[in-house]
Amino acid sequence: MLLVPCPNCGPRNAGDLSYNGESHARPDPKTCTPEEWRTYLYLRDNPSGWLVENWYCSSGCRKHFKIERHTLTGELRSAILPGSKPGLTKGETK
Amino acid sequence: MRKKCSSISGQCHPSRRAFKQGQPEVCFELSDLLAQGGLRDVEAGSRPSKVELVSNGDEGIEPAKCGQVTHALILSIRTDLVLLPYRSLRHTDSMGKNKPPAKYSAAGLLWKGLRRQSWPRVWREPEFKSSYDVVIIGGGVHGLATAYYLAANHGITDVAVVDRAYLGSGGSGRNTAIVRSNYLTPEGVAFYDRSLDLYNSMSNDLNLNVMFSERGHLTLAHTDSALRTMHWRAEVNKLQGINSSVIDPAEIKKLAPSLDVSTDTRYPIMGALYHPPGGTIRHDAVVWGYARGADAHGIDLFQQTEVLDILTEGDHGSGKVTGVRTSKGDISTPIVVNCTAGWASTISSMVDVQLPITTHPLQAAVTEPVKTFLPTVVVSGSLHVYVSQTDRGELVFGASVDPVATYNMSGTLEFTEELAGHVLELMPGISKMRLLRQWAGLCDMTPDYSPVMGPTPVDGFYVDVGWGTYGFKAGPVSGEQMAACVANGETPDLIKPFELSRFTEGNLVGEKGAAAVGH
Numbered sequence: 001m002l003l004v005p006c007p008n009c010g011p012r013n014a015g016d017l018s019y020n021g022e023s024h025a026r027p028d029p030k031t032c033t034p035e036e037w038r039t040y041l042y043l044r045d046n047p048s049g050w051l052v053e054n055w056y057c058s059s060g061c062r063k064h065f066k067i068e069r070h071t072l073t074g075e076l077r078s079a080i081l082p083g084s085k086p087g088l089t090k091g092e093t094k
Numbered sequence: 095m096r097k098k099c100s101s102i103s104g105q106c107h108p109s110r111r112a113f114k115q116g117q118p119e120v121c122f123e124l125s126d127l128l129a130q131g132g133l134r135d136v137e138a139g140s141r142p143s144k145v146e147l148v149s150n151g152d153e154g155i156e157p158a159k160c161g162q163v164t165h166a167l168i169l170s171i172r173t174d175l176v177l178l179p180y181r182s183l184r185h186t187d188s189m190g191k192n193k194p195p196a197k198y199s200a201a202g203l204l205w206k207g208l209r210r211q212s213w214p215r216v217w218r219e220p221e222f223k224s225s226y227d228v229v230i231i232g233g234g235v236h237g238l239a240t241a242y243y244l245a246a247n248h249g250i251t252d253v254a255v256v257d258r259a260y261l262g263s264g265g266s267g268r269n270t271a272i273v274r275s276n277y278l279t280p281e282g283v284a285f286y287d288r289s290l291d292l293y294n295s296m297s298n299d300l301n302l303n304v305m306f307s308e309r310g311h312l313t314l315a316h317t318d319s320a321l322r323t324m325h326w327r328a329e330v331n332k333l334q335g336i337n338s339s340v341i342d343p344a345e346i347k348k349l350a351p352s353l354d355v356s357t358d359t360r361y362p363i364m365g366a367l368y369h370p371p372g373g374t375i376r377h378d379a380v381v382w383g384y385a386r387g388a389d390a391h392g393i394d395l396f397q398q399t400e401v402l403d404i405l406t407e408g409d410h411g412s413g414k415v416t417g418v419r420t421s422k423g424d425i426s427t428p429i430v431v432n433c434t435a436g437w438a439s440t441i442s443s444m445v446d447v448q449l450p451i452t453t454h455p456l457q458a459a460v461t462e463p464v465k466t467f468l469p470t471v472v473v474s475g476s477l478h479v480y481v482s483q484t485d486r487g488e489l490v491f492g493a494s495v496d497p498v499a500t501y502n503m504s505g506t507l508e509f510t511e512e513l514a515g516h517v518l519e520l521m522p523g524i525s526k527m528r529l530l531r532q533w534a535g536l537c538d539m540t541p542d543y544s545p546v547m548g549p550t551p552v553d554g555f556y557v558d559v560g561w562g563t564y565g566f567k568a569g570p571v572s573g574e575q576m577a578a579c580v581a582n583g584e585t586p587d588l589i590k591p592f593e594l595s596r597f598t599e600g601n602l603v604g605e606k607g608a609a610a611v612g613h
Contacts, residue, residue, distance in 0.1 A: 035598045038599075044452050071501050073502070
């Protein structure tokens, strides 16, 4: 079982939250090429190691946040709410 | 005497290298010796676990004493003794290149059984070479099938298959062994149908019984929209000559009497897509069959050999492959094929090729064995479960992939709980059955549920990944097509739709509608 530390609600079972995958900076849709946009949409690093990812506290505070998780051990390092550093752009989450 | 010893040490069996290092004894596989006739004098019935050989001049080997009968196949030989006739100990004679493996047959089984002989090793433990024409990373169905077809169809035998653990230790040994070809897109149907053809003739082709049971495949529909997708799939399938049709609950009850088809359940069964050519196969046998076939063609299979890096020249992400760095040493090669499924991204990142893949575990479970009562494979998308009964009588359950991407394969209680609940909604009669064990395998999920096959921007680096939950079904055909792709240097038409470039070009092949269960 994975306990995800929501910055507002504290540690919660992963099943209570929505997992939104790897966190990548979104390219500017006005200026980027279709290839850049599709790269953002589809291609993933998918490392076996530390990964910054997006979560949504769907049955709690309904906030989007990022956590840093080790994809092999399940260890968690930090949780970041949008607005705090390094900032989450509006379109970056669902 | 020393001369004779050194001539033996020149043979390729790794255990014989001990001679060179001047160690006091060296071990042979007894089965090798028996197969070679090198131990003709050992009484077959005694099945010696340990035989000490003494000198018998130039006459040959004679066993001095036989130890206790155990399962061990080790023969210990003192090096200060004469080992003759050493020619008959030659490893390469029986397992050399381009020779078919020992033929398995009923007569052979009887003969060996009556004489209580043991069987020769199925594949070699080859000497590590520093150069190969092709290196395939991943010793599962896909990697081994690619190696086998490279040799069998294209005559390319200077091939190494490297695996971090043992052959078939990944998804090939963890899947629920279901095969079918009732997919949703025309590309997918053509592809998986070819795979089913190869599975059908596999036992003959590989001379190994893969226990293909063509028992039929039922995909249940619990909602109107699911039923509509079933009709859609059935029509796509029929157009391409696949036996696939939508049937009503009464027919379902006839095919699988244990299913609850009443209308007062939470998810009433409204119909099903029935696909008679689908069924189950013993997945380990498929791995072993390909490994044995590839080995017989002279392909080297290296287990417990981890790939640490892929060596390239030129720019990152667009250069040229020059070799592979493994835990056993460097191999120089112009071509590397990545067949590592769940670990595909970790291998591709070595050459800076980004893949549209996230790795999710998929859990499965098996019950205690009972009498046969479930004659078909049953799949329910809405209930996230698929179930089939093995020849031993166990029920094998699979589910959807876990929602969180991870490389961790530990099981969860949530899975067991949900699975049990959903299975009982389908088959209330098995509530007293006990679960024996559960396990997980890693699935390399792509955004469109279709695989990624063919060349990459890095010259000489090929991928056969992104299989998600369909990998085992596609094993033979992907091996065949990847072999053609590597050998001819161009992508065959059958796998053209699945090239990596489709993601940046925007030509996705949406196959999610054919997923066994909603993911």
